[in-house]
Amino acid sequence: MTRVARRYHFAASHRLDSARFSVTQNRALYGKCNNPYGHGHDYVLEVSVVGPIDARFGQVVNIKALDRLIQSRILNDFDHRYLNVDVPEFKELVPTSENILRVIEDRLRKSWPRELPHLDSIRLRETARNSFELKAS
Amino acid sequence: MLLTRRAEFSASHVCAHPSLTAEQNSEVYGPAANPSGHGHNYVLEVTLAGEPDPATGMLFDLQRLKDIINSAVIEPMDHRFLNYEVPPFDKVVPTTENVAAEIWLRLEPSFEGSRARLHNVRLYETEDLYVDYAGDNK
Numbered sequence: 001m002t003r004v005a006r007r008y009h010f011a012a013s014h015r016l017d018s019a020r021f022s023v024t025q026n027r028a029l030y031g032k033c034n035n036p037y038g039h040g041h042d043y044v045l046e047v048s049v050v051g052p053i054d055a056r057f058g059q060v061v062n063i064k065a066l067d068r069l070i071q072s073r074i075l076n077d078f079d080h081r082y083l084n085v086d087v088p089e090f091k092e093l094v095p096t097s098e099n100i101l102r103v104i105e106d107r108l109r110k111s112w113p114r115e116l117p118h119l120d121s122i123r124l125r126e127t128a129r130n131s132f133e134l135k136a137s
Numbered sequence: 138m139l140l141t142r143r144a145e146f147s148a149s150h151v152c153a154h155p156s157l158t159a160e161q162n163s164e165v166y167g168p169a170a171n172p173s174g175h176g177h178n179y180v181l182e183v184t185l186a187g188e189p190d191p192a193t194g195m196l197f198d199l200q201r202l203k204d205i206i207n208s209a210v211i212e213p214m215d216h217r218f219l220n221y222e223v224p225p226f227d228k229v230v231p232t233t234e235n236v237a238a239e240i241w242l243r244l245e246p247s248f249e250g251s252r253a254r255l256h257n258v259r260l261y262e263t264e265d266l267y268v269d270y271a272g273d274n275k
Binding site: 001002003004005006007008009053056057058059060062063064 | 152154164165166167229230231232233234235237238264265266267268269270271273
């Protein structure tokens with residue numbers, strides 16, 4: 001099997017604050033990420049698919065089809081948005097990178113077209129120092 | 138243990154299949170189907186696997202690895218138009234997938250009989266697109 005990984009970029013703001021905890025607890029738990037007005041990142045989303053290289057066209061995946069899917073299901077809703085306010089899944093769910101990955105995987109799983117190869121993993125880089133990876137279920 | 142060495146080469150290519158129309162090629166390959174060609178700064182990561190030699194503490198001689206990558210890949214592909222100058226891309230579409238697989242074929246024999254084996258070839262066509270090929274296309 002051959003793996004193809006494609007990176008996408010979106011800029012978004014978020015605030016980490018959970019209704020389960022008190023103001024003091026949220027501050028202790030999330031630190032600067034709890035600042036009341038939110039803050040932003042240039043996220044890098046890496047989507048990997050696996051499959052055989054098609055003998056005729058020499059491709060594992062049609063990149064244009066993958067780009068269209070990520071654009072319509074993820075980037076249109078996430079890019080230049082305040083995740084807590086603009087993306088419905090984060091009305092209740094704290095938009096940590098871990099939760100963002102889960103939401104992205106869920107969205108992709110529900111809309112994954114049959115003609116695309118198997119989704120292998122998704123990786124989210126929040127900053128150059130922090131990245132998170134989820135093996136697709 | 139894994140050991141990875143990185144190398145770069147710049148090359149041009151066209152991704153188009155002769156049996157398809159221009160429109161179909163554009164749908165399959167996007168802007169890469171432009172018949173005049175275009176280029177990339179490819180970044181290659183060659184990963185070897187094995188156990189270090191207890192005497193030398195090395196899995197593989199890095200200078201030798203550099204020489205192998207240079208003679209098998211960089212010299213024949215750097216500053217070349219892959220479709221015209223680097224077989225089999227006169228007949229095989231030089232997608233990132235096919236170039237990675239060809240690099241694997243060119244590198245693998247160099248490690249026969251050594252304690253290291255070729256583990257993975259990662260080829261970045263751009264910073265936002267890469268392929269991992271490990272010699273198995275099933």
